[in-house]
Amino acid sequence: MAEREDFMLSCPIPISEYPQVLLAHGGGGRLMHQLIEKIFGPAFKNPYLDERHDGAIVNFNGAKLAFTTDSYVVRPLFFPGGDIGKLAIYGTVNDLAMCGARPLFLSAGLILEEGLPMETLWRVVRSMQQAAELAGVQLVTGDTKVVDKGKGDGVFINTAGIGSIEHGVSILPKNVKPGDLILLNGDIGRHGIAVMAVREGLAFESEIESDSAPMNRLVLRLLDAGIAIHCLRDLTRGGLASALNEIAQAAGTGIAVEESAIPVRDDVQGACELLGLDPLYVANEGRFIAFVSPSDVERALELMRADDLGRNASLIGRVTEDRGGLVRLQSHIGANRILDMLSGEQLPRIC
């Protein structure tokens, strides 16, 4: 109750640094977490939200359910390896998968801009339908709104999803403990670079395709095999670095990772060097990290590598005894540094 009063006292605007919302507040970095910690968290405070997980895990009439929502705004709407429709389905499916749930039902809200070609809408909807089929979920309810021309960016989509949790494993950031090993299911940075390449008109020798994919089957395969998973997190905005920081902070532990163990494809690395970006912060749509007991790591890696979505899975680091939620990275040349969370999105450097 005391915290709630504090919140009321600090109304109307608890954040002093910025009197208005900046794009960086949606970038998956520190500013976005300030919104969560200072505005949304205190406003809606409850035990489910306080877990700071990808979705809420609720017990309802004896059933254990996962519930999540996500909104999708991407420009361009279509890019190599995916489109906004596919993202809207897989993104929510993946958030459910990160709770260890079997995704069942999705809702979709579409906000369309006046003047959007009907053919574009049809392509997006077709893509959503195919994605839902591949992920094994049903889209059971929806809504459509149209805004004035110039007030939207073609199509915005929100999806929410419900999944059932059919095993006894508790997958939460707070279950992460020192000694846990961290597995990554493949190379990073492809989605962000694929989208940016189209946006900036960059051409590479061969096209870089988004890694956009539903990860629910791979996760359930690990759980069905009895792998002791303590936490899962998909790498979306803010990339691997932000996901590691989120978990370290929520769990109050340290994390140590090795840069040379993190797979990055040559073409993605090349694009990052060219654009002045660090692949560790670039967005993904088909990648996750799993925090696993050391005794299960060999088996987990074997299972992941047997799946198309985990072909290049690797052991990238471990949870340490340190407190304070810092992530440390051993660089390619063998020195250590902090792997920090960015303020907002990465901004390309001058030279």
Added chain:
Amino acid sequence: MRFISEYRDAQAAQRYARLIQRIATRPWTLMEVCGGQTHAIVKFGIDEFLPEALTLVHGPGCPVCVTSVELIDKAIEIASRPDVIFCSFGDMLRVPGTKKDLLSAKANGGDVRIVYSPLDALRIAQENPSKEVVFFAVGFETTAPANAMAVYQAYQQNIRNFSMLVSHVLVPPAMEALLSSPHNRVQGFLAAGHVCTVMGYTEYEPIAKKYRVPIVVTGFEPLDILQGVYMCVRQLEEGRAEVENQYTRSVRREGNRVAQQLIREVFRVIPRKWRGMGEIPESGLGLQPRFAEYDAERRFGVAAHTVEESSECISGLILQGIKKPHECPAFGTRCTPEHPLGATMVSSEGACAAYYRYRRMPATARVIKGS
């Protein structure tokens, strides 16, 4: 990855670390001039490979950091006009002016766009004839040729709705300003490789001679920097003060003459105020009178005003290599990348931001294996 991984090889780095340790008999203080080098040093932890007695101080070569508050304010003023599309390199957007930054100008409705090249801004001008398109021309000699080319093309193609807010700075005058300061503690320089790719290094030869200071033109990958340090320490130990070129795969003594010619044609040398360092004579580039109509300051009549910088910020001392970021009492507490007191905390090339992101503490552990 070819042409990258060779220069990030851990074993080769160890070999250079051992070589440096073997020849360094005294404490030396070196300065890497360029912000790109500072970024690489802290990102890869290169200073952990150096003997404890060897100090690297971080120089003024971050164009984002040294751009004066006045110019940032002018940029914000121009970007806030409804008839303007304001184009900039990405990391200028978060640099605080007196009251706000370009990101806030964007949030207030200003049309602020990130571009990768000034020629992109020129294209935007052609596509939006009813708008005024302004490019924020920031940088050292490295970015000057491309910016000169944009003005030149605008002139040739008679593109009238394009102009440039010029904030160009030059490296050699800043080095001289540092060296002639009574507080100077720099004994050797790693010169900025990409600046020298354009300009060559003949202009550093008189500086090395006059101030008896070794200058090694150095690249940006970990092994480049370690080799540059090695060459610099070797000169100091042997009592030499010459200009040497580590970055031979990119730099020739005479530089890129075509690029230099273009810079001279479009720009002229002017005095420039540096954030944290004050005005340095002959340290900047402005447009030649012939191209004055492309000068955004003139076109938009942005009022000349002077601004007091935060008295708490010691970025001036940091840019001159007198203090290190973690020696500042505000570092990481009242001054963070979200709430920067000065520009060295904003740009990813700024020394304070690099320390905050990668370290938040002085380097302690040494990682030199064997000897």
